[in-house]
Amino acid sequence: MTLNNLPPELQSKICSYLVKSIGPSSIHALLRTCKQLYDVALPFSVQIFRNTAPIHIGRGPCSDTRNVQFLRYILISKPELANKVDTAILGGFTTTRETVTTPTAATSTKEELAIYQEFIINALGPQLSEADLARRDSWIAHLKEQSSDAQISLILLACSGVRRLYFEDYQEGSSQNQLFKKPDCFIFLLEMAKTLSTSRTPGFNAPLRNLRHVQAQSHEDNDCGWEQAFRLMALPQLKSYESLDTTRRGNFAGDSTILPLITTPQSSSVRHISLHQSLAPAAEVQALLRVCRHLEKFEYISPTFESISGIFARDIMEAVLPHAGTLHHLHINFSDECKKIGWEDNPQRLYLGTELAQMTALRHLSIGMQALTGEFDAAPTDEQDTPSRIEGAPRLIECLPESLVELSIRDCGKAILDQAKELMDTIEKGERFNNLRRIVLVFKAEVVNVRDIRQVIPDTGKEARRCDLWVAFQHREARWVSSGRGHTFEGIRAIPSLCSRIFADDLRKDWIDFRGALAQKLYTKAFSPGSPAHGVDADERMNRLLLLKPPHEYQLDD
Missing domain, CATH: 1.20.1280 (Monooxygenase)
Incomplete structure (x- = not known):
């Protein structure tokens, strides 16, 4: 057939x-x-509209020409297709404008611009304040000057069915520069999406009313992306928000009107938040989580092998504690090898603490040894007098919630072994943690081997256990991959982050499996009779994540 x-x-x-x-x-x-x-x-x-830099570059501005062509297609040639766009994947869009003297195929004509102007006016409706009318007219003026900010905002306004939006932050340099300009049209669109969603004006539907998933990939040290996080989180149907390369954000200058509206506690429908390669201060992370009504999943990954300051494990604990009754999944990666700055005056900030036991809905916890136990394998500073353990830090059985089903601890050294055995013994006696079915310990291959583990936790062979123990060994390169950091191959492909939905969507699932469920495939036999003392080699997924590096160069196990 x-x-x-x-x-x-x-x-x-x-x-x-x-x-x-x-x-x-x-x-x-x-x-x-x-x-x-x-x-x-x-x-x-038209289901996916993609306008990004070429894949071999890996980041950069979107194409104005591509914007012009797509606007012409969905608003003039085939307007019936505008609501068929499900996913928008966008490179950086800016406020840069130019005067068009001679129209070309890459620019919009006067007739087209008149159609776009009428569309914007009709879509936003007449019930606008004087200030919003001025911003609407500014948007139309910027559109005539070929601003990619204005073009992208119109595309998103026209494509009412968009459910997924993945975009890069702006490409105009540091936001600390006095000449830096925010993408006014995009910010205005987000604010109108919130305002019109609560409006009862007949015949008018809010922009972005179907948006469910967002990933914002920041660029260099732009500070306006954090403000957009709050605006996006205010959209009534949004379920997940992801941010990559979030840098330290400044004050919300000029936002005194809109911020109270979008930072109201428990006002957001977002259930999943992921901050990857993040350097945002603790207060702002806590403010972001505070607006969620029903947070179910939170991930925080600090930048790979960069010094950490302004936010530690206890700050994350304080941010998620108000969601103790709803949070099911918590993934924290501060990279224990990273230097921590400013922890000495209050060392308890480096670990979660006994408040973790109050997370009564938590099912899955993935975290580093140091952030969970206060045990130091690699010192957080270069000081010679760094202790091996923070005094007063709780043991595993003192801080884990009874609701846990799976526990994964990475960056493990020998210091975790006796606590892991104590936890396993407690479970086997049926005394506590009756829901816990799997413990995954990911050791640093440079400092721990299978023999070290068996000296503390003997091999039980095929005996039935209440809880399975899986063991993995990672070299530094594998820990680098586990944190999501990407690779660049000149002229072939540039991947700033393995968790990027913009430039690594085909590798993203491999990355998620590698840092989590892939451990089952690699290490379930680590303690079985006759298993080799050197562990198990990585499979082709590891090589794929390392962009086809020869397998003998990067192996997970000695």
Whole structure:
């Protein structure tokens, strides 16, 4: 049976598998086959709108020409397709403007601009304040000057069905520079999305009303991305917010009007927050989590092998504690090898503490040894008198919540062994932690081997256990990958982060599996009879994450 003869629902299902977020999509080839398949495939051809720098560059501004062409397509040529866009993947967009003297195919004509102006006015409606009318007119003026900020904002306004938005922060240098300009049109669109979502004006629907998932990839040291986090979190249907390379954010200058509206405690519908490669201060992370009504998942990963200051494990604990009854998944990676600055006056800030036991809904915890136990394997500073353990730090059985189903501890040294044995013995006696089914210990391969572990935790062979113990060994390169940091191959591919949905969506699942569930495949036999003392080699996924490095160069185990 040919594709033409299949039922329409099967044809649509096949078309959905041809859509790709990275690289050429086969769906466009299908458009050139016949009229019947053209009609079926056409909505899928715009399902993903991608306008980013080339994949071999890895970051940079979006293309103004691509914006102009797409606006012409969805607002003039085929406006019925605008609401078929499901995902927008965008490079940096800026307020940079230019005077257009001679229109070309890469610029919008006067007639097109008139259509766009009418669309913006009708979409936002007449019930705008005087200040908002001025900002709307400024948006229209910027559109005439080919501002990519204005173009992208119009695309997002027109594509009312967008559910996923992945975008880069702005490409105009440091926001500490006095000449730095925020993307006014995009910020205005986000504020209108919030304002119109509560409006009862008949016939007007809020922009971005279907948006469910956002990933914002910051750039260098721009500080305005954090303000957008709060604006995005205020959207009524948003479920997940992810941020990459979040740097220290400054004050919300000029935002005295909007911030009270979007930072109201428990006002946001967002359930999942991920801050990867983050350097945001504790107060701002806590403010972001405070607006969530029903936070279920939180991930925080600090920048790889960079000094950490302004936020420590106890700050994260204080941020998530108000969500003790809803948070199911907590992933914290401060990279124990990183130098910590400013911890000496209050060393208890380096670990979570006994408040962790109050997280009554927590099912999955993934964290470093130091942040959980206060045990030092690699010193957080270069000082010679760094203690091996913070005095007063609780043991595992004193701080873990009874609700835990899976516990994963990375960056482990020998100091964790006696506490792990104590925890396992407590579980086997049936005294506590009756829900805990799996403990994963990821050791530093340079300092611990299987023999060291067996001296403290004997091999139990095939005896039934209440809780499985899995063991992994990571070299420094693997710990680097586990934190999500990417790689650059000149002229081939640049991946600033393995958790980037913009430039590494095809590797992202491998990365998630590698740092979590992949341990089952690699290490379930680590304690079985006859297992080699050197452990188990990494499989092809590890090599894939290291971008096809030869397997003998990077192995997880000695």
